[in-house]
Amino acid sequence: MADESAKSGVLGHLPPWPRKALNNSVIGMEQAYRQRKGLPLLSDADIEALKAGQPMAWESGDGGSAPVAASSAPPVASVAPPPPAATATSTAAAGNAALSDDVAKWVAEGRKWSKSTIAAEQARRGRKALPALNDVEIAALLGEPVESVATPPPAPAAAAPVPVASQPAVPSGPISAEVAKWVAEGKKWSKSTIAAEQARRSRKGLPALNDAEITALLGEPATPAATPATSVPAAAPAAPAPAAPRPVAAKAAPASAAASVARTGTSTSYVGTPAVGTSRAAAAGGVASIGPEDSEVNQQRRRLAWSAVAAFLVAWFLAFFRFFLPRTLFEPATSFKIGYPEEYGLGVDTKFQQRYRIWVDRTPDRIFVIYARCTHLGCTPDWKPSENKFKCPCHGSGYDSEGINFEGPAPRPMDRAKVEIAPDGQILVDVSKLYQWPKGQPTQFNEDGAYLRA
Numbered sequence: 053m054a055d056e057s058a059k060s061g062v063l064g065h066l067p068p069w070p071r072k073a074l075n076n077s078v079i080g081m082e083q084a085y086r087q088r089k090g091l092p093l094l095s096d097a098d099i100e101a102l103k104a105g106q107p108m109a110w111e112s113g114d115g116g117s118a119p120v121a122a123s124s125a126p127p128v129a130s131v132a133p134p135p136p137a138a139t140a141t142s143t144a145a146a147g148n149a150a151l152s153d154d155v156a157k158w159v160a161e162g163r164k165w166s167k168s169t170i171a172a173e174q175a176r177r178g179r180k181a182l183p184a185l186n187d188v189e190i191a192a193l194l195g196e197p198v199e200s201v202a203t204p205p206p207a208p209a210a211a212a213p214v215p216v217a218s219q220p221a222v223p224s225g226p227i228s229a230e231v232a233k234w235v236a237e238g239k240k241w242s243k244s245t246i247a248a249e250q251a252r253r254s255r256k257g258l259p260a261l262n263d264a265e266i267t268a269l270l271g272e273p274a275t276p277a278a279t280p281a282t283s284v285p286a287a288a289p290a291a292p293a294p295a296a297p298r299p300v301a302a303k304a305a306p307a308s309a310a311a312s313v314a315r316t317g318t319s320t321s322y323v324g325t326p327a328v329g330t331s332r333a334a335a336a337g338g339v340a341s342i343g344p345e346d347s348e349v350n351q352q353r354r355r356l357a358w359s360a361v362a363a364f365l366v367a368w369f370l371a372f373f374r375f376f377l378p379r380t381l382f383e384p385a386t387s388f389k390i391g392y393p394e395e396y397g398l399g400v401d402t403k404f405q406q407r408y409r410i411w412v413d414r415t416p417d418r419i420f421v422i423y424a425r426c427t428h429l430g431c432t433p434d435w436k437p438s439e440n441k442f443k444c445p446c447h448g449s450g451y452d453s454e455g456i457n458f459e460g461p462a463p464r465p466m467d468r469a470k471v472e473i474a475p476d477g478q479i480l481v482d483v484s485k486l487y488q489w490p491k492g493q494p495t496q497f498n499e500d501g502a503y504l505r506a
Contacts, residue, residue, distance in 0.1 A: 064091050066102070073105030093240065155189040165193040231265040241269040384408065386484040392477055393419055393504065400453060402435050410469060410481065411435065413454060420503040421469040421481050422455040428462045442466070464491045470501040479504065 064086050066074075074082075079094070079102055086093050094102070101108045151159065158165070165173075170190055177184055185193070227235070234241075241249075246266055253260055261269070390404060390412060396419065401412040409432065411422045424432050431446035441458075442451035449460030456465045470485040487502040489495040496502060 064089070069107045069111050071105070074102045076103075079103070087239070093238065151189055151192060152183075155185065155192065159192050164195045167194070170194070226262075227265050227268055231261065231268065235268045240271040243270075246270070387480065387482045389474060389478040389480055390421075391479060393473075393479060393506070400435055400437075405432075405435075408481070408483065410483065412479075414506065415454070417506055418503040419471070419479070419506055420497070421471050423467045423469050423483060423486055425466065426462060427457070427464050427466060428460070433466075465489045465497075468497060468502050471504050472501060473504065 065082055079099055083094060085091075098108045170185065170193060174184055176182075246261065246269060250260055252258075384407070388408060390408075390410075396412055396414045398414050398416070401414075404410050404412065405424055409424045411424055413420055413422055426433050426444040426446065426449055428444065428447055428449050431444050433442040433444040433449070433451065436443050440453050442453075442455065444450070444460065444462070447461050449457060449462035451457050451462070451466055454465075455468070457463075465488075467486040467488050470482040470487070472480050472482075474480040485501070487496040487499060489497055
Protein backbone atom coordinates (compact mmCIF):
# COMPACT_ATOMS: atom_id res chain seq x y z
CA MET A 53 0.00 0.00 0.00
CA ALA A 54 2.79 2.38 0.82
CA ASP A 55 4.39 1.62 -2.51
CA GLU A 56 1.16 2.39 -4.35
CA SER A 57 0.76 5.67 -2.46
CA ALA A 58 4.29 6.73 -3.28
CA LYS A 59 3.85 5.78 -6.89
CA SER A 60 0.60 7.76 -7.04
CA GLY A 61 2.37 10.75 -5.50
CA VAL A 62 5.08 10.55 -8.15
CA LEU A 63 2.53 10.17 -10.93
CA GLY A 64 0.39 13.06 -9.71
CA HIS A 65 -2.56 13.38 -12.12
CA LEU A 66 -0.81 11.39 -14.85
CA PRO A 67 -2.51 8.15 -15.89
CA PRO A 68 -0.44 5.03 -15.17
CA TRP A 69 1.36 3.21 -17.92
CA PRO A 70 0.21 2.20 -20.56
CA ARG A 71 -1.17 5.55 -21.73
CA LYS A 72 -1.50 7.56 -24.90
CA ALA A 73 0.77 10.44 -25.97
CA LEU A 74 0.03 13.68 -24.12
CA ASN A 75 0.04 17.16 -25.63
CA ASN A 76 1.71 20.29 -24.28
CA SER A 77 -1.41 21.67 -22.57
CA VAL A 78 -1.95 18.47 -20.53
CA ILE A 79 1.72 18.35 -19.56
CA GLY A 80 1.66 22.05 -18.60
CA MET A 81 -1.40 21.48 -16.37
CA GLU A 82 0.38 18.56 -14.73
CA GLN A 83 3.45 20.69 -14.03
CA ALA A 84 1.29 23.43 -12.50
CA TYR A 85 -0.50 20.87 -10.33
CA ARG A 86 2.81 19.42 -9.12
CA GLN A 87 4.12 22.87 -8.28
CA ARG A 88 1.01 23.70 -6.23
CA LYS A 89 1.08 20.39 -4.36
CA GLY A 90 4.84 20.36 -3.77
CA LEU A 91 5.30 17.20 -5.86
CA PRO A 92 8.47 16.55 -7.86
CA LEU A 93 8.39 18.30 -11.23
CA LEU A 94 8.69 16.40 -14.50
CA SER A 95 12.13 16.49 -16.05
CA ASP A 96 12.82 17.19 -19.71
CA ALA A 97 13.31 13.46 -20.36
CA ASP A 98 9.95 12.70 -18.72
CA ILE A 99 8.23 15.35 -20.82
CA GLU A 100 9.70 13.97 -24.06
CA ALA A 101 8.57 10.46 -23.08
CA LEU A 102 5.04 11.72 -22.33
CA LYS A 103 4.86 13.51 -25.68
CA ALA A 104 6.05 10.38 -27.51
CA GLY A 105 3.63 8.09 -25.66
CA GLN A 106 6.47 6.08 -24.13
CA PRO A 107 7.03 5.09 -20.49
CA MET A 108 9.19 7.37 -18.44
CA ALA A 109 12.63 6.14 -17.35
CA TRP A 110 11.56 5.35 -13.79
CA GLU A 111 8.43 3.57 -15.08
CA SER A 112 10.17 1.29 -17.56
CA GLY A 113 12.34 -0.21 -14.85
CA ASP A 114 15.64 0.43 -16.62
CA GLY A 115 17.36 1.73 -13.57
CA GLY A 116 15.98 5.30 -13.59
CA SER A 117 14.75 6.76 -10.37
CA ALA A 118 11.68 8.84 -9.65
CA PRO A 119 12.10 12.64 -9.81
CA VAL A 120 13.30 14.28 -6.66
CA ALA A 121 10.99 16.46 -4.62
CA ALA A 122 10.47 20.03 -5.77
CA SER A 123 11.40 21.36 -2.36
CA SER A 124 14.97 20.14 -2.69
CA ALA A 125 17.07 22.69 -4.49
CA PRO A 126 19.10 21.46 -7.43
CA PRO A 127 22.79 21.36 -6.59
CA VAL A 128 24.74 24.27 -7.90
CA ALA A 129 28.36 23.53 -8.54
CA SER A 130 30.75 26.06 -7.24
CA VAL A 131 32.55 27.46 -10.18
CA ALA A 132 36.13 28.50 -9.98
CA PRO A 133 37.13 31.56 -11.99
CA PRO A 134 39.22 30.85 -15.05
CA PRO A 135 42.98 31.27 -14.78
CA PRO A 136 44.30 34.78 -15.32
CA ALA A 137 46.00 33.82 -18.53
CA ALA A 138 42.77 32.44 -19.98
CA THR A 139 40.86 35.54 -18.89
CA ALA A 140 43.36 37.85 -20.49
CA THR A 141 43.32 35.83 -23.70
CA SER A 142 39.53 35.88 -23.96
CA THR A 143 39.38 39.59 -23.10
CA ALA A 144 41.91 40.51 -25.74
CA ALA A 145 40.07 38.40 -28.27
CA ALA A 146 36.83 40.18 -27.38
CA GLY A 147 38.43 43.61 -27.68
CA ASN A 148 39.92 42.77 -31.06
CA ALA A 149 36.80 41.15 -32.46
CA ALA A 150 36.46 42.18 -36.09
CA LEU A 151 33.26 43.43 -37.69
CA SER A 152 31.44 41.07 -40.02
CA ASP A 153 31.02 41.98 -43.68
CA ASP A 154 27.35 42.88 -43.27
CA VAL A 155 27.99 45.11 -40.25
CA ALA A 156 30.97 46.77 -41.92
CA LYS A 157 28.78 47.54 -44.93
CA TRP A 158 26.05 49.04 -42.71
CA VAL A 159 28.58 51.14 -40.82
CA ALA A 160 30.08 52.37 -44.09
CA GLU A 161 26.63 53.61 -45.19
CA GLY A 162 26.79 56.14 -42.35
CA ARG A 163 23.30 55.48 -40.94
CA LYS A 164 23.08 55.52 -37.15
CA TRP A 165 21.07 52.61 -35.80
CA SER A 166 18.66 52.87 -32.84
CA LYS A 167 18.42 50.40 -29.99
CA SER A 168 15.05 49.13 -31.20
CA THR A 169 16.47 48.49 -34.69
CA ILE A 170 19.38 46.53 -33.23
CA ALA A 171 16.98 44.52 -31.04
CA ALA A 172 14.93 43.67 -34.14
CA GLU A 173 18.12 42.61 -35.97
CA GLN A 174 19.11 40.39 -33.04
CA ALA A 175 15.67 38.76 -33.10
CA ARG A 176 15.93 38.19 -36.85
CA ARG A 177 19.33 36.56 -36.44
CA GLY A 178 17.89 34.36 -33.70
CA ARG A 179 15.08 33.19 -36.00
CA LYS A 180 17.44 32.57 -38.91
CA ALA A 181 20.00 30.78 -36.67
CA LEU A 182 22.63 33.39 -37.62
CA PRO A 183 25.44 34.56 -35.31
CA ALA A 184 24.32 37.31 -32.94
CA LEU A 185 25.83 40.79 -33.07
CA ASN A 186 28.71 41.17 -30.65
CA ASP A 187 29.37 44.22 -28.49
CA VAL A 188 31.87 45.73 -30.93
CA GLU A 189 29.39 45.50 -33.81
CA ILE A 190 26.60 46.94 -31.67
CA ALA A 191 28.77 49.86 -30.56
CA ALA A 192 29.77 50.52 -34.19
CA LEU A 193 26.13 50.50 -35.37
CA LEU A 194 25.09 52.81 -32.52
CA GLY A 195 27.91 55.19 -33.40
CA GLU A 196 29.41 54.88 -29.92
CA PRO A 197 33.18 54.74 -29.31
CA VAL A 198 34.46 51.23 -28.62
CA GLU A 199 36.29 51.09 -25.29
CA SER A 200 39.76 49.72 -25.64
CA VAL A 201 40.47 46.66 -23.52
CA ALA A 202 43.38 46.97 -21.19
CA THR A 203 46.13 44.50 -21.98
CA PRO A 204 47.12 42.55 -18.86
CA PRO A 205 50.71 42.95 -17.70
CA PRO A 206 52.98 40.04 -18.63
CA ALA A 207 53.57 37.38 -16.01
CA PRO A 208 56.93 37.22 -14.28
CA ALA A 209 59.60 35.30 -16.16
CA ALA A 210 60.06 32.85 -13.26
CA ALA A 211 56.45 31.72 -13.49
CA ALA A 212 56.02 28.69 -15.64
CA PRO A 213 53.30 28.83 -18.31
CA VAL A 214 50.12 27.12 -17.33
CA PRO A 215 48.77 24.94 -20.13
CA VAL A 216 44.98 25.08 -20.22
CA ALA A 217 43.13 22.06 -21.50
CA SER A 218 40.39 22.68 -24.06
CA GLN A 219 37.14 22.82 -22.16
CA PRO A 220 33.62 24.15 -22.63
CA ALA A 221 32.58 27.57 -21.38
CA VAL A 222 32.16 27.55 -17.60
CA PRO A 223 29.53 29.73 -15.97
CA SER A 224 31.32 32.41 -14.04
CA GLY A 225 30.35 34.46 -11.05
CA PRO A 226 28.92 33.61 -7.62
CA ILE A 227 25.22 33.06 -7.00
CA SER A 228 23.59 35.80 -4.94
CA ALA A 229 21.44 35.08 -1.90
CA GLU A 230 18.30 36.16 -3.73
CA VAL A 231 18.95 33.82 -6.67
CA ALA A 232 19.88 31.01 -4.28
CA LYS A 233 16.50 31.49 -2.56
CA TRP A 234 14.70 31.25 -5.91
CA VAL A 235 16.66 28.12 -6.81
CA ALA A 236 15.82 26.58 -3.42
CA GLU A 237 12.11 27.07 -4.12
CA GLY A 238 12.44 24.55 -6.96
CA LYS A 239 10.80 26.71 -9.61
CA LYS A 240 12.26 26.25 -13.08
CA TRP A 241 12.55 29.59 -14.83
CA SER A 242 11.98 30.09 -18.58
CA LYS A 243 14.08 32.21 -20.91
CA SER A 244 11.37 34.89 -21.16
CA THR A 245 11.13 35.13 -17.36
CA ILE A 246 14.90 35.56 -17.06
CA ALA A 247 14.87 38.20 -19.82
CA ALA A 248 12.14 40.09 -17.94
CA GLU A 249 14.18 39.88 -14.72
CA GLN A 250 17.25 41.20 -16.56
CA ALA A 251 15.21 44.14 -17.88
CA ARG A 252 13.88 44.87 -14.39
CA ARG A 253 17.39 44.86 -12.95
CA SER A 254 18.53 47.20 -15.72
CA ARG A 255 15.71 49.65 -14.93
CA LYS A 256 16.37 49.50 -11.17
CA GLY A 257 20.14 49.83 -11.58
CA LEU A 258 20.76 46.39 -10.05
CA PRO A 259 23.58 44.06 -11.15
CA ALA A 260 22.57 41.75 -13.98
CA LEU A 261 22.31 37.99 -13.54
CA ASN A 262 25.57 36.24 -14.34
CA ASP A 263 25.97 32.95 -16.24
CA ALA A 264 26.00 30.81 -13.10
CA GLU A 265 22.78 32.36 -11.81
CA ILE A 266 21.06 31.95 -15.19
CA THR A 267 22.17 28.32 -15.43
CA ALA A 268 20.88 27.60 -11.94
CA LEU A 269 17.53 29.29 -12.61
CA LEU A 270 17.10 27.41 -15.89
CA GLY A 271 17.75 24.13 -14.09
CA GLU A 272 20.64 23.18 -16.40
CA PRO A 273 23.58 21.18 -15.03
CA ALA A 274 26.65 23.29 -14.41
CA THR A 275 29.74 22.13 -16.32
CA PRO A 276 32.62 21.56 -13.91
CA ALA A 277 35.81 23.36 -14.63
CA ALA A 278 38.58 21.20 -16.07
CA THR A 279 41.60 20.67 -13.87
CA PRO A 280 44.72 22.32 -15.30
CA ALA A 281 47.34 19.91 -16.66
CA THR A 282 50.15 21.43 -14.64
CA SER A 283 49.78 23.39 -11.45
CA VAL A 284 51.54 26.67 -11.03
CA PRO A 285 54.44 26.59 -8.52
CA ALA A 286 53.43 28.13 -5.25
CA ALA A 287 56.70 30.01 -4.99
CA ALA A 288 55.96 32.11 -8.07
CA PRO A 289 52.25 33.05 -8.22
CA ALA A 290 51.15 34.87 -11.32
CA ALA A 291 50.26 38.51 -10.99
CA PRO A 292 46.48 39.01 -10.85
CA ALA A 293 45.03 40.41 -14.04
CA PRO A 294 43.03 43.63 -13.84
CA ALA A 295 39.28 43.43 -13.99
CA ALA A 296 38.20 43.21 -17.60
CA PRO A 297 34.76 43.43 -19.19
CA ARG A 298 32.85 40.23 -19.71
CA PRO A 299 34.00 38.36 -22.82
CA VAL A 300 32.06 38.98 -25.97
CA ALA A 301 30.20 35.99 -27.33
CA ALA A 302 31.74 34.40 -30.38
CA LYS A 303 30.04 34.48 -33.73
CA ALA A 304 28.96 30.87 -33.32
CA ALA A 305 25.53 30.13 -31.85
CA PRO A 306 25.43 29.93 -28.00
CA ALA A 307 26.14 26.46 -26.61
CA SER A 308 23.36 26.48 -24.01
CA ALA A 309 20.09 28.18 -23.15
CA ALA A 310 21.87 30.13 -20.41
CA ALA A 311 24.28 31.65 -22.92
CA SER A 312 21.38 32.70 -25.16
CA VAL A 313 19.83 34.84 -22.41
CA ALA A 314 23.11 35.96 -20.81
CA ARG A 315 23.61 38.70 -23.37
CA THR A 316 22.03 41.66 -21.61
CA GLY A 317 24.12 44.39 -23.13
CA THR A 318 23.02 47.27 -25.29
CA SER A 319 21.55 45.03 -27.97
CA THR A 320 18.72 43.72 -25.78
CA SER A 321 18.08 46.61 -23.37
CA TYR A 322 15.03 47.80 -25.34
CA VAL A 323 12.85 48.59 -22.29
CA GLY A 324 12.17 52.32 -22.03
CA THR A 325 13.12 53.18 -25.61
CA PRO A 326 10.82 55.49 -27.65
CA ALA A 327 7.73 53.83 -29.08
CA VAL A 328 7.78 52.96 -32.76
CA GLY A 329 6.12 55.65 -34.89
CA THR A 330 6.79 58.56 -32.52
CA SER A 331 8.97 61.56 -33.23
CA ARG A 332 11.52 60.44 -30.62
CA ALA A 333 11.85 57.06 -32.30
CA ALA A 334 12.27 58.77 -35.68
CA ALA A 335 14.95 61.05 -34.26
CA ALA A 336 16.74 58.05 -32.70
CA GLY A 337 16.77 56.37 -36.12
CA GLY A 338 18.13 59.45 -37.86
CA VAL A 339 14.84 60.27 -39.61
CA ALA A 340 13.61 63.86 -39.72
CA SER A 341 10.44 64.40 -37.69
CA ILE A 342 9.68 68.08 -38.34
CA GLY A 343 7.14 67.50 -41.13
CA PRO A 344 7.16 68.78 -44.72
CA GLU A 345 9.27 71.68 -45.87
CA ASP A 346 7.79 75.08 -45.03
CA SER A 347 7.98 76.42 -48.57
CA GLU A 348 5.99 79.24 -50.18
CA VAL A 349 3.74 76.76 -51.99
CA ASN A 350 2.86 74.97 -48.76
CA GLN A 351 2.15 78.30 -47.07
CA GLN A 352 -0.22 79.30 -49.86
CA ARG A 353 -1.99 75.95 -49.60
CA ARG A 354 -2.45 76.39 -45.89
CA ARG A 355 -3.78 79.93 -46.35
CA LEU A 356 -6.25 78.69 -48.98
CA ALA A 357 -7.43 75.87 -46.72
CA TRP A 358 -7.91 78.17 -43.74
CA SER A 359 -9.71 80.74 -45.93
CA ALA A 360 -12.15 78.06 -47.09
CA VAL A 361 -12.78 77.01 -43.50
CA ALA A 362 -13.34 80.62 -42.42
CA ALA A 363 -15.74 81.28 -45.32
CA PHE A 364 -17.74 78.19 -44.46
CA LEU A 365 -18.02 79.24 -40.81
CA VAL A 366 -19.07 82.81 -41.71
CA ALA A 367 -21.76 81.54 -44.12
CA TRP A 368 -23.02 79.11 -41.52
CA PHE A 369 -23.28 81.83 -38.85
CA LEU A 370 -25.09 84.18 -41.25
CA ALA A 371 -27.61 81.47 -42.07
CA PHE A 372 -28.00 80.75 -38.37
CA PHE A 373 -28.81 84.38 -37.49
CA ARG A 374 -31.04 84.79 -40.58
CA PHE A 375 -33.23 82.06 -39.15
CA PHE A 376 -34.36 84.40 -36.36
CA LEU A 377 -35.36 87.27 -38.69
CA PRO A 378 -39.06 87.52 -39.76
CA ARG A 379 -40.11 86.53 -43.27
CA THR A 380 -41.94 89.74 -44.28
CA LEU A 381 -43.61 90.10 -47.67
CA PHE A 382 -43.45 93.69 -48.93
CA GLU A 383 -46.63 94.14 -51.01
CA PRO A 384 -47.85 97.37 -52.58
CA ALA A 385 -50.16 99.59 -50.53
CA THR A 386 -53.85 98.84 -50.78
CA SER A 387 -54.84 102.53 -50.47
CA PHE A 388 -53.38 105.11 -52.85
CA LYS A 389 -54.20 108.30 -54.81
CA ILE A 390 -54.56 108.40 -58.58
CA GLY A 391 -54.94 112.14 -59.26
CA TYR A 392 -57.81 114.57 -59.79
CA PRO A 393 -61.11 113.68 -61.49
CA GLU A 394 -60.68 116.23 -64.28
CA GLU A 395 -57.50 114.46 -65.42
CA TYR A 396 -59.54 111.56 -66.87
CA GLY A 397 -61.55 111.65 -70.06
CA LEU A 398 -64.31 109.35 -71.25
CA GLY A 399 -63.32 105.73 -71.67
CA VAL A 400 -60.78 103.39 -70.04
CA ASP A 401 -57.43 104.62 -68.66
CA THR A 402 -54.79 101.84 -68.25
CA LYS A 403 -51.82 103.82 -66.83
CA PHE A 404 -52.14 102.21 -63.35
CA GLN A 405 -52.55 98.63 -64.64
CA GLN A 406 -48.91 97.58 -64.05
CA ARG A 407 -48.47 99.42 -60.75
CA TYR A 408 -51.78 98.87 -58.96
CA ARG A 409 -53.65 96.38 -61.23
CA ILE A 410 -56.58 98.75 -61.83
CA TRP A 411 -58.32 100.54 -64.70
CA VAL A 412 -59.92 103.97 -64.29
CA ASP A 413 -63.20 104.06 -66.26
CA ARG A 414 -65.19 107.26 -66.88
CA THR A 415 -68.70 107.41 -68.29
CA PRO A 416 -70.79 110.53 -68.88
CA ASP A 417 -72.17 110.42 -65.30
CA ARG A 418 -69.71 108.31 -63.27
CA ILE A 419 -66.05 107.63 -62.48
CA PHE A 420 -65.26 104.15 -61.11
CA VAL A 421 -62.22 101.90 -60.78
CA ILE A 422 -62.25 98.29 -62.14
CA TYR A 423 -59.99 95.78 -60.38
CA ALA A 424 -58.08 93.99 -63.20
CA ARG A 425 -58.81 90.40 -62.22
CA CYS A 426 -60.81 87.89 -64.23
CA THR A 427 -63.62 86.39 -62.19
CA HIS A 428 -63.03 82.97 -63.77
CA LEU A 429 -59.60 81.95 -62.46
CA GLY A 430 -57.93 85.25 -61.51
CA CYS A 431 -55.95 86.07 -64.65
CA THR A 432 -55.35 89.70 -65.70
CA PRO A 433 -57.41 90.55 -68.81
CA ASP A 434 -56.18 92.88 -71.60
CA TRP A 435 -57.98 96.01 -72.79
CA LYS A 436 -58.73 95.85 -76.52
CA PRO A 437 -59.46 99.46 -77.64
CA SER A 438 -60.26 98.38 -81.22
CA GLU A 439 -62.91 95.97 -79.96
CA ASN A 440 -63.95 98.15 -76.99
CA LYS A 441 -63.79 95.23 -74.58
CA PHE A 442 -61.60 93.42 -72.01
CA LYS A 443 -60.35 90.01 -73.15
CA CYS A 444 -58.84 87.39 -70.78
CA PRO A 445 -55.85 85.67 -72.43
CA CYS A 446 -56.21 82.52 -70.34
CA HIS A 447 -59.64 81.11 -71.23
CA GLY A 448 -61.21 83.71 -73.49
CA SER A 449 -63.60 85.46 -71.11
CA GLY A 450 -64.84 88.77 -72.51
CA TYR A 451 -66.03 91.93 -70.70
CA ASP A 452 -67.45 95.18 -72.07
CA SER A 453 -65.97 98.63 -71.38
CA GLU A 454 -67.62 98.73 -67.92
CA GLY A 455 -66.36 95.24 -66.93
CA ILE A 456 -69.63 93.35 -67.47
CA ASN A 457 -69.05 89.81 -68.72
CA PHE A 458 -70.72 88.78 -71.94
CA GLU A 459 -68.68 85.85 -73.27
CA GLY A 460 -66.50 83.00 -72.13
CA PRO A 461 -66.53 81.11 -68.83
CA ALA A 462 -66.47 84.18 -66.56
CA PRO A 463 -69.40 83.75 -64.10
CA ARG A 464 -69.89 87.44 -63.19
CA PRO A 465 -68.59 90.99 -63.92
CA MET A 466 -65.20 92.16 -62.69
CA ASP A 467 -65.05 93.77 -59.22
CA ARG A 468 -64.84 97.51 -58.58
CA ALA A 469 -62.60 99.16 -55.94
CA LYS A 470 -63.79 101.72 -53.41
CA VAL A 471 -63.19 105.33 -54.50
CA GLU A 472 -63.62 108.63 -52.69
CA ILE A 473 -62.37 112.22 -52.81
CA ALA A 474 -59.46 112.89 -50.51
CA PRO A 475 -59.20 116.17 -48.55
CA ASP A 476 -56.75 117.51 -51.14
CA GLY A 477 -59.27 116.87 -53.93
CA GLN A 478 -57.58 113.78 -55.44
CA ILE A 479 -59.24 110.42 -56.03
CA LEU A 480 -58.39 107.97 -53.21
CA VAL A 481 -58.61 104.28 -54.21
CA ASP A 482 -58.81 101.40 -51.68
CA VAL A 483 -58.47 97.97 -53.32
CA SER A 484 -58.97 96.24 -49.96
CA LYS A 485 -62.70 97.04 -50.29
CA LEU A 486 -64.21 95.58 -53.51
CA TYR A 487 -67.79 95.81 -54.79
CA GLN A 488 -69.19 92.80 -56.65
CA TRP A 489 -72.18 91.71 -58.69
CA PRO A 490 -72.68 88.03 -57.84
CA LYS A 491 -74.52 85.92 -60.35
CA GLY A 492 -78.28 85.89 -59.63
CA GLN A 493 -77.98 88.49 -56.82
CA PRO A 494 -78.41 92.27 -56.59
CA THR A 495 -75.50 94.39 -57.76
CA GLN A 496 -73.27 96.42 -55.41
CA PHE A 497 -72.08 98.76 -58.15
CA ASN A 498 -74.69 101.40 -57.19
CA GLU A 499 -73.66 101.66 -53.53
CA ASP A 500 -71.83 104.68 -52.13
CA GLY A 501 -68.07 104.26 -52.61
CA ALA A 502 -68.41 102.12 -55.71
CA TYR A 503 -68.33 105.24 -57.95
CA LEU A 504 -67.91 109.00 -58.03
CA ARG A 505 -70.30 111.34 -59.77
CA ALA A 506 -68.72 113.03 -62.74
